[in-house]
Amino acid sequence: MPYRYLASASPIYFKSPKETWIDSYQALLDDQFENAATLETIQEETSFSSGSLSYVTVRLNNAINSETGQKMGGDFKHIMFQDLTHSTGIGFKYYFSDNYWVTINTQRADNLTATATIRRCNATLRWMGETGILYSEPCAIDYEVARPRDEVGSKYPVTPQGYIDVYAQLNDNTNLIKGNQRFLFGTPTNRIAYKVFGNGVRNFLNEETEDDESSALVRLTMGGDFADENTDDIANGIADYNWDFGTLNSGSAVGSLYVVVDPSESKIIESGSAAYSVYYYSGSVVQSGSFVFSVNVGNVVPAANYTFASLGANSFSVVNNEQYLEDTLDILCSGSSGSRLLNLQLRGAW
Amino acid sequence: MTDSRQDEYNKFSTLSTLSYKCIEYLIDNEEILWKLLKYNDADAWQEDDLTSAEKAALVYDGSPNQTDFRVFMDVGADDSWADEVCLLRVSPITVIPTNYVNGIITMGFEIYCHYRSNHLSNYKTKIDYGTQRIIETMNGAEISGLGRLVFDSRISPVCKSVVVGTIPFKGRATIFYSHGLGA
Numbered sequence: 001m002p003y004r005y006l007a008s009a010s011p012i013y014f015k016s017p018k019e020t021w022i023d024s025y026q027a028l029l030d031d032q033f034e035n036a037a038t039l040e041t042i043q044e045e046t047s048f049s050s051g052s053l054s055y056v057t058v059r060l061n062n063a064i065n066s067e068t069g070q071k072m073g074g075d076f077k078h079i080m081f082q083d084l085t086h087s088t089g090i091g092f093k094y095y096f097s098d099n100y101w102v103t104i105n106t107q108r109a110d111n112l113t114a115t116a117t118i119r120r121c122n123a124t125l126r127w128m129g130e131t132g133i134l135y136s137e138p139c140a141i142d143y144e145v146a147r148p149r150d151e152v153g154s155k156y157p158v159t160p161q162g163y164i165d166v167y168a169q170l171n172d173n174t175n176l177i178k179g180n181q182r183f184l185f186g187t188p189t190n191r192i193a194y195k196v197f198g199n200g201v202r203n204f205l206n207e208e209t210e211d212d213e214s215s216a217l218v219r220l221t222m223g224g225d226f227a228d229e230n231t232d233d234i235a236n237g238i239a240d241y242n243w244d245f246g247t248l249n250s251g252s253a254v255g256s257l258y259v260v261v262d263p264s265e266s267k268i269i270e271s272g273s274a275a276y277s278v279y280y281y282s283g284s285v286v287q288s289g290s291f292v293f294s295v296n297v298g299n300v301v302p303a304a305n306y307t308f309a310s311l312g313a314n315s316f317s318v319v320n321n322e323q324y325l326e327d328t329l330d331i332l333c334s335g336s337s338g339s340r341l342l343n344l345q346l347r348g349a350w
Numbered sequence: 351m352t353d354s355r356q357d358e359y360n361k362f363s364t365l366s367t368l369s370y371k372c373i374e375y376l377i378d379n380e381e382i383l384w385k386l387l388k389y390n391d392a393d394a395w396q397e398d399d400l401t402s403a404e405k406a407a408l409v410y411d412g413s414p415n416q417t418d419f420r421v422f423m424d425v426g427a428d429d430s431w432a433d434e435v436c437l438l439r440v441s442p443i444t445v446i447p448t449n450y451v452n453g454i455i456t457m458g459f460e461i462y463c464h465y466r467s468n469h470l471s472n473y474k475t476k477i478d479y480g481t482q483r484i485i486e487t488m489n490g491a492e493i494s495g496l497g498r499l500v501f502d503s504r505i506s507p508v509c510k511s512v513v514v515g516t517i518p519f520k521g522r523a524t525i526f527y528s529h530g531l532g533a
Contacts, residue, residue, distance in 0.1 A: 180415060180429040198430025231414075240414045269406060349374045350406035 025112055026084050033059070033082040042079070042096035047087075048216065049171035053095055057082065060096075063117050075120040075140075077101065086114040090207055091169045091216030093138065094118055100138035102169055104217065123185050125168060125220075126238045129176060134238065139168040139220075141185070148224075160224035164194060170203055170218040177201060177218070182225055182239040184232060191234050194222035257282055257289075259333060259340040266328075267345045268320040273307075275317040276342070278333045289337050290314060296330035296341060305329075305346055323348035359450050364495030369423035369440050371493050372457060376440075376484075377405045379491070383483040384408065387420040387436050392471040395479065425460070431519065434464035436476050443525060444508065454529040456508050457499060459484045462521035481511055481522045488526060497530015505529075 015023070033039075040060040043053040063076035081088065092103040105117035121138035128134050141164055148162035166183075168174050179198040186192040200221035207214040227234065233241035258281045268274045280287040290313030306329055307319035318329065328343035364371075376383065381399045387408055389397050410419040416429045421438045431437075443458040461480045468475045489501040503509045506527040515521040 178415070179432055180417060182414075198432045269403065272403075348370065349377055349402075350409040350411055 022084065022112065029082055029084070029113070040096065042094050044088075044094050045092060048089070048092060049169060056086075075122065076104075077118050077120075079116050079118060081114040084112060084114055088114055088116045089216060091171075092116065093169055102138065102140060102167065102217070104140075104167065119167065121168075123166075124237070125166065125174070125177075125183055126236070127177070127181065127183065128238060128241055135173045135176070137168050137171075137174050139166050141166050160226070162224040164222050166220040166222060168218055168220070170216050174218050175203065177220065182232075183222065184227060184234070184237040184239050186237075188235050188237065191227045191232070191237060193225040193227040193232070193239065195225035196220050196222050257287060257337050259335070259338055261333075261340070261342060266343065267347045268318060269350065270320050270323045270346070270348050273317060273319040274344075275311065275315060276331075277315045278340070279314055280335065280337055287337075289335055291333045291335040291339075294332050294334070296332040299330050300327045301329045301346065318344060320346045322346070360447060360453055362445065362453060365442065365445065365455075368442055368455070368457060368493070368496050371495055372440050372459075372488070372499075373409060373421060373423065375491060375493055376487060377402055380483060380487040383438070383480050383487070386470075386476045386480050386483075387438055390434060390436075390467045392469060394476070395470050395472055395474070425458070431464075434467045434518075436461065436463040436467065436480070437519075437521075438462075438480070448529065452529070454506070454527065455496070456506070457496070457526045457528065458523050459488065459526070460514060460521060460523045462515050462519045465518050465520065468520075477520065477522050481524055484524055485511070493528070497528045499526040499528050501526050 034057075036059055038059045038061050039057060041055055041057045042060070044056050046052045046054045059080040061078045061080070062074075063072040063078045064070070065072055079094070088103060089106055090103055094101045094103075100121040101118040102121055103116045104119045107115055119140045121140050123139050123141050125137045125139045126135070144164075146163040150158050151161050152158050177196065179196050179200060182193055182195045184191045184193055200223075202219040202221070203215050204212070205215055205217070206212060207216055227239075231242050232239050260279055260281045262277045262279075263274070265274070278291050278293075280289040293308075293310040293316040295308055301324045305320070305322045305324045307321060308316065308329075308331070309318075310316045316331065316333075318331070324346040325348070328345055331342045331344060333340045333342060382395060384400045384405045385394050385397045388394070388400060388404070408420040410416055410422045413419075416422070416427050417431055417433065420435060421440070423439075423441060425439055425441050437460075439458070439460040439462075441458055443456045445453060445455050447453045459481075461477055461484070463476045463480075468477060470476060470479065485501055488499050490498060492498050500506075501509050501524070508525050509527050511522050511524040513520065514523045
């Protein structure tokens with residue numbers, strides 16, 4: 001019987017020609033990968049959008065514009081990994097040379113080697129979420145400010161114009177960015193404000209055609225806006241940081257204890273009332289301790305505008321008899337382990 | 351030093367509160383308009399009435415994102431609208447000093463609606479139905495600090511309701527008149 005022993009041969013002989021080529025190429029890479037002056041150890045995200053970094057050795061080359069064949073500037077790099085199956089893709093972040101870099105292109109479909117074209121992040125998006133959480137994300141802003149001219153003639157007052165495109169990894173944080181959201185860039189002493197256009201969030205270039213969760217790089221198109229030293233944190237570059245969200249500030253620390261007030265809503269609508277509970281917290285655990293509640297000395301809200309009542313050791317109530325917009329009603333919560341001043345707003349119809 | 355002569359002149363002291371007072375009056379005395387503002391579907395007009403708190407929550411309170419709200423006390427802003435909503439803007443349009451003591455004022459009630467949410471299931475449009483509700487509620491209403499609002503072109507030719515806005519957000523601006531602006 002011909003080929004009697006063929007079926008019992010080593011599986012290596014059953015590889016397809018393609019597999020053989022790939023394995024041979026991987027072997028060549030393993031043998032020659034470190035034989036280059038472009039070898040560098042950089043940091044990469046351990047998994048997409050994880051934020052944690054680990055070291056990886058790559059070949060780091062200048063990027064070439066695929067359309068013109070010209071070298072791109074130093075803000076663009078081409079990285080090649082030794083392992084052909086190394087995980088990379090659009091939006092992946094890297095860190096080296098004191099900069100974050102974000103992947104803007106890959107050639108995974110037509111290139112045997114795992115490669116990526118990355119762009120240096122030349123700025124940071126900073127913003128505060130609706131619940132007061134601060135977010136930041138490295139981003140790459142295009143060099144040119146398009147049409148950076150003041151709009152004169154058709155409008156008065158004259159207003160700033162100019163458009164920029166901002167690229168960043170699309171992750172759970174940047175997915176929160178909406179149209180009309182403002183950002184500050186520039187130096188701490190000379191902030192420049194931009195606002196995202198209504199439909200300026202390009203988050204729909206899917207990495208997999210039918211998977212709307214697969215987009216990994218967001219482009220924000222923004223137009224010239226206005227910096228405001230009252231509502232923006234100019235020094236730290238956070239737009240709308242000082243905006244009154246109508247909530248009481250988070251509990252102030254007294255040693256390891258926090259004085260936490262519930263509810264956190266600081267507004268009381270006219271003719272409405274609110275009862276507040278006040279407790280010490282250590283972490284997320286309620287602690288024992290009582291408070292004495294009183295209208296703070298120096299309060300300027302007329303007494304007829306509100307009715308204040310202490311409801312015991314850990315709660316008080318306020319009735320908004322009539323709106324008072326000139327100042328807040330300040331309630332002192334005085335306790336043996338620390339005190340806290342609450343600034344309540346006696347609002348009108350809203 | 352007090353200047354008794356200067357004190358006689360009209361200070362228009364209530365001018366800056368008029369938008370607030372008019373919206374407050376609508377909260378207390380109108381139901382259907384608020385449903386047209388809150389709900390986008392064709393059955394908005396037959397939803398349950400809103401509570402005062404629900405109505406108040408639709409009024410812009412100065413938060414960063416204006417597009418979370420539907421009622422405003424000014425004539426415009428530069429935030430762009432990506433939702434097919436209905437908006438109301440209430441603000442003074444003209445202030446005319448009749449003499450050095452008294453003044454007249456026109457108040458504008460502008461209702462805008464995205465064309466895709468404009469048509470209701472009762473064969474009315476939000477723009478026309480909302481405008482009619484505004485006229486029904488505000489015509490002849492005594493507003494604190496403003497006097498009696500009237501929609502009567504014999505008293506003032508500025509009283510009218512005219513088409514405003516641009517597609518996709520068209521609307522109507524309805525102008526009321528009051529001559530009670532003194533002090």
